[in-house]
Each structure stands twice: as structure tokens, then as C-alpha cells.
Amino acid sequence: MAGVIEIRGLTKTYKSGLKALDAVDLSIEKGEIFALLGPNGAGKTTMISIVCGIVTSSEGSVTAAGHDIRKDYRKARSAIGLVPQELTTDAFETVWATVTLSRGLFGKAPNKPFIEQLLKDLSLWDKKDAKIMTLSGGMKRRVMIAKALSHEPDILFLDEPTAGVDVELRKDMWAMVRRLRERGVTIILTTHYIEEAEEMADRVGVILKGRLVLVEEKTALMKKLGRKTLTLQLQEPLTALPPELAEWTLALNADGTELEYVFDSNAEKTGVPSLMRRLSDLGVGFKDLSTKQSSLEDIFVGLVHQSREAA
Amino acid sequence: MAFNGHGVWAIYRFEMARTFRTLWQSIITPVVTTALYFVVFGSAIGSRMGGVSEVPYGAFIVPGLIMLSLFTNSIFNGSFGIYFPKFTGTIYELLSAPISPLETVLAYVGAAATKSVILGLVILATAALFVPLQILHPFWMLAFLILISATFSLFGFIIGVWAQSFEQLNFIPMLVVTPLTFLGGAFYSIDMLPPAWQTVSLFNPVVYLISGFRWAFFGVGDVPVAISLGATLIFFFVLLAFVGWIFRTGWRLKN
Known part of the structure; x- marks a missing residue:
């Protein structure tokens, strides 16, 4: 109809x-x-x-x-x-x-x-x-x-x-x-x-x-829109991501001083607490942390990229 | 729904309601102005002047004075009704309503013309208090009154659509219509002019309107009444065609 x-x-x-x-x-x-x-x-x-x-x-x-x-x-x-x-x-x-x-x-x-x-x-x-x-x-x-x-x-x-x-x-x-x-x-x-x-x-x-x-x-x-980014400012720079962290999709930025994790804030398991535990087990210390909600602008930009790729 | 009668009626009533709310400006002001003309030209000066075509001067100017008020008020009412929604932005509703251009014009121009006819009759009644009046052809007097009110309300409607500021709204009535009316025999017969100016006057459309209206009172006019009526009808239909074009193209109304 x-x-x-x-x-x-x-x-x-x-x-x-x-x-x-x-x-x-x-x-x-x-x-x-x-x-x-x-x-x-x-x-x-x-x-x-x-x-x-x-x-x-x-x-x-x-x-x-x-x-x-x-x-x-x-x-x-x-x-x-x-x-x-x-x-x-x-x-x-x-x-x-x-x-x-x-x-x-x-x-x-x-x-x-x-x-x-x-x-x-x-x-x-x-x-x-x-x-x-x-x-x-x-x-x-x-x-x-x-x-x-x-x-x-x-x-x-x-x-x-x-x-x-x-x-x-x-x-x-x-x-x-x-x-x-x-x-x-x-x-x-x-x-x-x-x-x-x-x-x-x-x-x-x-x-x-x-x-x-x-x-x-x-x-x-x-x-799709509920994504958040967790940024950890590390005390000691890392040269590479430790293999123990492979189950999270992480990115190492700013010469190895920042660890970035993108997660779905609406999901039942965000993976944030377990990541924190694993980091402390590994002895990776951090000075500060912040989380950021993807702004509408970011989402729009993301969507534009998606639509271009699809085209 | 082939004809949106409820829509036409709603606009008409809405517009008329505004008149009654602003009765002072709409009716009283023009009446006072006209009364002043009668006091000055009719009684004070008119008594010392000879009549025109055997009509006493005070009575002679009555049709012209009614026309003067009718022109300016019809234009004002016709233009304001459509300009104001354009100015405030409420025109969105009119544009999104299931109402045809003809119906829109009928409602706005109908309301504006109704006000003018009422005004014309009120001024006529006022005039009767100052000067003795005769109306030889009451039917034609009323017919001219209605037709000319409708024509100038339509003209006002076009100005309202065209205008993009309040200054422009006043431009045509003040700088075109009022001079044409004064020079169009509102206060004199064009027979009183030198021959060359008589010819020039015949290019002034207002001459035909005033002449026709005056004929309805006294049985004499500057031009034959049939020509007056024809000219009035031509103006009306030319303006109607122009309004039709405005709505077809959305000129100054739509993007």
C-alpha cells in the first residue's frame, strides 16, 4: 500500500x-x-x-x-x-x-x-x-x-x-x-x-x-548514534598495544600517550569496566580519563562518509 | 469541494471584524475629513461660487469627494489585508490552505469593497447634512459605487502583494491616485479647463470614473456615461487578469 x-x-x-x-x-x-x-x-x-x-x-x-x-x-x-x-x-x-x-x-x-x-x-x-x-x-x-x-x-x-x-x-x-x-x-x-x-x-x-x-x-x-569515546591519558607512553587488549577495539594516539576506545553506550555490556580491570592487571596507569558522546555533528559527518562510500 | 465557501466566508468575516474593531480609523476619520471639505468648499467658499452645469457648487463636489475617499480607502483596505499577513509571516497559512486564487481575491477584495461601499454611503449621508442633494439615478449611483470600490480594492490588493515595505504601500495612493483624482475633475468639470488641458485630462482614467458617478447624481458628466461604465469595467477586468497572473506565477508570494 x-x-x-x-x-x-x-x-x-x-x-x-x-x-x-x-x-x-x-x-x-x-x-x-x-x-x-x-x-x-x-x-x-x-x-x-x-x-x-x-x-x-x-x-x-x-x-x-x-x-x-x-x-x-x-x-x-x-x-x-x-x-x-x-x-x-x-x-x-x-x-x-x-x-x-x-x-x-x-x-x-x-x-x-x-x-x-x-x-x-x-x-x-x-x-x-x-x-x-x-x-x-x-x-x-x-x-x-x-x-x-x-x-x-x-x-x-x-x-x-x-x-x-x-x-x-x-x-x-x-x-x-x-x-x-x-x-x-x-x-x-x-x-x-x-x-x-x-x-x-x-x-x-x-x-x-x-x-x-x-x-x-x-x-x-x-x-548507531549511541556511540561514545573513552580517552585515557597514559602515565607512560606505549609503543604498541599489548596483545592482552586485543578483545577491545582500541586506538593508540598522540605518540602512544592516549588510548582511545569507542563503545556503544546503549549496549548491555559496554566493555568499559572490564577494560579498566585488564589495564590495572597489566599495570598500565593513566593520569586522566574522559568520555565523549558523539555529537550530532560527528554523526552527520559519519553519515556523509557512509553515504559517499555507499555511492 | 469545488468551491471553498467556508474559506471565503472565514476570511471575509475575519477582515470585517477588524474593521469593526478599528471603527474609529476605518469610518470616522474619513467622515470627519470629508465633512471639513464640505465646510470649506461647500459652505464657506461654495456659496460665493457659481454652480457648474446649473448644479450648485456645494452639491457638485459631493460625487468627487466620495470618489476621493473611496479610492484611497479601497486601496488602503485592499492592500493592507494582504500586505499585513505577508509582513508578519502569517501568509504561510493562506498559501497552505485549500483555497483557490479566485476565492482568496473574492474574500479579501470583497471585504475591502464592502468597507468602501459602507464608507461611501456614510459620506453621502454626511454630505446630505451640509448641502441639498439630488440623485437622479440611484441604481446607477449604487452600481458605480460598488464597481469602483471593487476595482480599487483589487488595485489595492495588487499593491499589497507588490509592496515590500510600508513606504511602498503608501507610495501609489499618495503619489499617483490622489493627484490623478484632484486633476480628474473631483472639484471641477473638465469643461472649465482650456481646450488643450481638456484633451490631456482624457488620458486620466480617474476622469471617467468621477464623470460616471457624477452623472448618476445630476444626469450630466464630462464624458458619456456609457464610456464611463465601459472604462470602469475595463479597469476592473485588467486588474483581475493581473491578479490571476500573480497567483499563477506566485509572484512575490512564493519561492
Whole structure:
């Protein structure tokens, strides 16, 4: 069965010559939570904007809920709700007016009880008659979510939903995403926080310089991403790795003064305690030690290398 | 869904709600301004001036004054409605909504034109307090009022799409439309000009609009009414075609 969103050969070249998307193929399944991961400027927002109709693609095709986003734009767009990255609101309008407008724009008949419930779910009910400009940033974010959900979409795009959002709203948002998923709503979110993808997503796609370099089940990806590096500063330099240490994949750096061990922090046995014991048995002393989580940047760099090697 | 009626209605109501919230700027200000014109030109100076085509001067300027307010306010309302979302970024929602270009224009221009028609009628009522008025062709008066409001709201809509700053938003109304209106016979009949300037005036599109509207009041105009009506309709459809082009190409709206 075809996915709820089918992207084929999607390319976008801006007038400036910037190629924001380069032949992206992606299939999103109905009811899943898909996280699109990538550094700033990777093409995440461009991709979402094309699917939602805000940016025109240069090449390729997109269908949403089975409808071509160009030929059958009414049906495709009716199925989609979008919470953009920027906090753009009708500052002088009330919460109620702006959410009501959104529902109408998407072709739905007015439904006061529904909007009331929606505002209550998002803790906005007591602010319904407040002008948006009087609200805090977090509240404005909630208003934008309410607008996106006002027409009961089957597909919800959340572009950097937790950027600049406090812990409480983040938790609320995650709870809301799960509730929506239970109702069968498909959710696509972009983020550059790995933790966010880890917390919420079923599948993760990584986008780099306009290319979708990887799409994987979250659990499989987290294994790859959970790598840590242990660095030991030795008291005495080693000329070579002792054969007793062969069962760990070690590297000897900095003229034999540093021992580096890359391990999987999610694994049941990281191998770190046993390595320590073996080192002390061998009488290899160290002055200092540090562990470092692979940063997202490192991981991206690693993925780029992988994708080049595969090509 | 062949026509997104809910969408059109939602935008229309949203836009109209803004007018009623800002009633002071939207209606009261133009009315006060126009009343001042009547006091000065109608009563103070007008009483010392001869009539134009047997119409007392105070009454003669009523159609022109209504047009002056109608032009600037239609342009302002039409441009602001679309410029403001562009400026704040909320236009993303309009672009991602299942609403066609025609429906979008219908809603925004419809709301802007409605405000202008209300304004025109309010000014007319104000004028009736200062000068004795006759309206020979009430139907055509209303028809011109609506058609010209719609045309200039549409013009404003295009300016709103084109403008990239608030200065640009004011540029055309202040530097093009207001002079053309003053020189287009708002306060005089072009018969009163030297022949050479009469010919030049015929290249001013505003002359046709004011002339048609004035004909509806007094049965006389600078040009035959059929030409006025034809010219108004041509402006309207040329602007409509241009708006169609804007949406087809996404000019200044989309990347």
C-alpha cells in the first residue's frame, strides 16, 4: 500500500542557485511518527514547505493522502496541518478569532464545541479572548498548534516544535503527539535534537545538504548514534598495544600517550569496566580519563562518509 | 469541494471584524475629513461660487469627494489585508490552505469593497447634512459605487502583494491616485479647463470614473456615461487578469 505521503525525486533549486533539495524520495506510512533530522539549512523546512504548498518544487512529485499536491491541491491540503518553525501570529487578533479563521480557511464548517475542546486540550481556553500579542512565547506556540489542528487534519507537520520551548510545554507537546497518534494522525516533525527523535519517533530520516542520506527505524538508528569515546591519558607512553587488549577495539594516539576506545553506550555490556580491570592487571596507569558522546555533528559527518562510500 | 465557501466566508468575516474593531480609523476619520471639505468648499467658499452645469457648487463636489475617499480607502483596505499577513509571516497559512486564487481575491477584495461601499454611503449621508442633494439615478449611483470600490480594492490588493515595505504601500495612493483624482475633475468639470488641458485630462482614467458617478447624481458628466461604465469595467477586468497572473506565477508570494 502506498504511504500517506509519497515523495518522488523532489528537487528544489532556489533562484539564488541554492539547491535546497536534491532528488529526495520518501514514503511516510499512515499513523507513524516520522522525525526528520538534520542540521540547520539541510532542507528540512523546504521539504515541508513544498508538501504544504508554500514553496513550489522544481522537479519531482508529491502526493498527500493519495492526492497530488498540485493537481488535486484542495484534497491534499485539506488533509494537512502545519505548525511552522517561526512564531508568526496575527498579533492583534484574539486566540478564538485566529483559530476560527484557520478552520474556515481549510474548508470546514464552524464547530464551536470542537474548537472549545481543542483550546482546553492545549490549556488555551482561559486565553480565548486575549489578543495574541499579549501571550508568552510558549502560549503563542500553543496557538499555532491549535490553528494547525483546527480543521482535524490526518497529517500534521511540526517544524522544530520544541525550539525555544520550556520543559513543561515540551512534555505537553509530546503527550499531545502521542494522543494524536492514537487517533491515527500521521506526524512528521523536524528537529536537530537527537533526544527528541529518540523520545517520539517511530522512524527517523536524516537529511544533509538537500539529500536524504538515511531512513531507518529509530531503534536501529539509536544504536548507531549511541556511540561514545573513552580517552585515557597514559602515565607512560606505549609503543604498541599489548596483545592482552586485543578483545577491545582500541586506538593508540598522540605518540602512544592516549588510548582511545569507542563503545556503544546503549549496549548491555559496554566493555568499559572490564577494560579498566585488564589495564590495572597489566599495570598500565593513566593520569586522566574522559568520555565523549558523539555529537550530532560527528554523526552527520559519519553519515556523509557512509553515504559517499555507499555511492 | 469545488468551491471553498467556508474559506471565503472565514476570511471575509475575519477582515470585517477588524474593521469593526478599528471603527474609529476605518469610518470616522474619513467622515470627519470629508465633512471639513464640505465646510470649506461647500459652505464657506461654495456659496460665493457659481454652480457648474446649473448644479450648485456645494452639491457638485459631493460625487468627487466620495470618489476621493473611496479610492484611497479601497486601496488602503485592499492592500493592507494582504500586505499585513505577508509582513508578519502569517501568509504561510493562506498559501497552505485549500483555497483557490479566485476565492482568496473574492474574500479579501470583497471585504475591502464592502468597507468602501459602507464608507461611501456614510459620506453621502454626511454630505446630505451640509448641502441639498439630488440623485437622479440611484441604481446607477449604487452600481458605480460598488464597481469602483471593487476595482480599487483589487488595485489595492495588487499593491499589497507588490509592496515590500510600508513606504511602498503608501507610495501609489499618495503619489499617483490622489493627484490623478484632484486633476480628474473631483472639484471641477473638465469643461472649465482650456481646450488643450481638456484633451490631456482624457488620458486620466480617474476622469471617467468621477464623470460616471457624477452623472448618476445630476444626469450630466464630462464624458458619456456609457464610456464611463465601459472604462470602469475595463479597469476592473485588467486588474483581475493581473491578479490571476500573480497567483499563477506566485509572484512575490512564493519561492
